[in-house]
Amino acid sequence: MSPTGTPRKPSAAATLTDVAAQAGVSPATVSRVLAGNYPVSRSARQRVQRALRELNYVANTHARALAGVRTKTIAFVLADVRGPSFAEAAHGVEQEAASHGWLCLIGTTQGDQDRELALVRLMQEQRAGAVILIGAVDDDAKDYRKQITELARSLQTAGSLLVLCGRPPLDDDVPAAVIGYDNSDGAYALTSHLLARGHRRILFLAGGERNTTSLARLAGHRRALTTFGVEFDPDLVAHGSFTRASGYQLTRRRLLGDRDFTAVFAATDAMAAGVYTAATERGLRIPDDLSVVGYDDVELAQDLRPRLTSVHVPYEELGRTAARVGMAEDHQREDWPGVRLELKTHVVIRDSVAQLG
Amino acid sequence: MSPTGTPRKPSAAATLTDVAAQAGVSPATVSRVLAGNYPVSRSARQRVQRALRELNYVANTHARALAGVRTKTIAFVLADVRGPSFAEAAHGVEQEAASHGWLCLIGTTQGDQDRELALVRLMQEQRAGAVILIGAVDDDAKDYRKQITELARSLQTAGSLLVLCGRPPLDDDVPAAVIGYDNSDGAYALTSHLLARGHRRILFLAGGERNTTSLARLAGHRRALTTFGVEFDPDLVAHGSFTRASGYQLTRRRLLGDRDFTAVFAATDAMAAGVYTAATERGLRIPDDLSVVGYDDVELAQDLRPRLTSVHVPYEELGRTAARVGMAEDHQREDWPGVRLELKTHVVIRDSVAQLG
């Protein structure tokens, strides 16, 4: 009734109650206009909408959440946003979330597992609808599994969900979703390709010795060797990290003496890029003098010359799927069946492998 | 007094009040133990801490925020997390935020300005302490400036702050911080380098016709031309987008007929990569037959062969600075002086430019 009646406290955001006062209705009515889940008369609705505009009302998520509305926020935690494969996955999560009107909370660990744990806690304080963990882990950390298991339970208790993405599952009774992709089979196929082209001595450039992704890729590699009846030579495995610099160092060292391999399987495309540099430095031409393959099929694989043969991993799809699972409503139920998905990979043949013999 | 007294409602997260009951104290005491800003007796503290652990208490940010505690959340909005320069900036924001215990809310626009506006609104509903907008804009959108100005004011009213990052400032009276970097001077320096090496006919591959970043870089280029007394030829500017594909297309088209330029200035490194491909396809060697330069100095610049001469932009620093400004406490004051910073760039000379004549 009093359009210019009681003036709001200056320089503070307008609340629902302010809007109600301005429109001459009760707060409940404003809330109903906003939610549209209850009949409101035409005239009241119009006055409310006018007041909403005039006061430039912005809803308060915190109050909403407290009052029991499910928060449309999904959290994800990864090692580093700059890694191309991580970025791809992050993009998938973000797109999927956005398409449902959800927002993303993000945190990075730089590979520190304690930081990861701390971040999950923080995300839980924010009452994120789900927490997605992306990327490999070191399989040693003793109480890491225990702690993450506790977190998973804790999240479930709070009506949230832990989604593990691209890392091995926890125990069966842990309430977490697992979205994986197939590292071992991809490596199997890639090594098979190398073997089919006549390579017998293949240097495998691995990541961290306990890194689960690295381990799985190495396992696939060995499996292919066995299938083709080629004996596995431990000397042909070098451990480093998933970086270009590491690929460079490892290769450089191996190229110092006599070369006893015709191909290099780099556990990631980034490492493969390092191999290129080291080989070029030594005057080796790819693929004529040395064949190289990578893994991940990030954009870089097409930028290298010759273009790199690699295994395509659907990182964006991985992120999308994780988000979809996290946003699903039914994981709140007591009898939720759990989710365990495995995405497929495939070899992309380009120009970095020579046919031998 | 009753350690196992009243059992909590099963399968719901423990609240402060639950903890208080368990420890036999009032909620206020628990809150004080948590905050550590008020004396609590040793015995009470210990009982509380025990209960905290037993119940696996996780604070509720929403309730805290409602009760008036400043939320330690910073939001940032960019076009796409996959772009390497964006990723770098995002990393900077995230690192800086994390080092102060803040969390990041993230949203991407895919270049859609309406989406950007909508995202800022969403972030405001979340009561983010600041909202950082990263990246260029199209300078045409009529009411875009008006709307973003309104948002800036609205954010300020709510005690938050709009931080514009790598895009031109709004009007002087708009309460927003602006963190820029120098596009025009960088382009000036880079074109000067080309001119100093004897190039006179330089094809400039620009981004969107109204893209502010592209426009600024083109302006610097023209300024250098003028300084060296070289007449600007509009025919030597081609507009596309900041992508590799666009760089490829634009170059390809120009290479069909007679070539009337000796160097290409690509407005981004990604476009330069496209130039490489198109040139190689035509059998042109870089830099012998054609010189190429880029802008941004992302990792890609070092992956290309020959390595790309480019302008280094401190994207990570840009993000860090934006976050720092956003998290500062004093921007809440009525008499906040505002912030307008400009980061420096510098040319990185590599192997993609030939000395002519």
Place this chain on the structure above:
DNA sequence: CCCGGCATAGTTAACGTTTGCTATGCGATC
């Protein structure tokens, strides 16, 4: 021996929404 003050503790009123319940008016039905 009384009182002022300090160290703790509890009480309670916010914070901004949502929502179940209750109240009101009015047209239709018997």
Place this chain on the structure above:
DNA sequence: GATCGCATAGCAAACGTTAACTATGCCGGG
């Protein structure tokens, strides 16, 4: 013409914290 029901509206109690007050006991000083 009393009654029922429906379409609207408001009231008030949550939600989980914080912090300003208030209450209690105990100590030391006068």
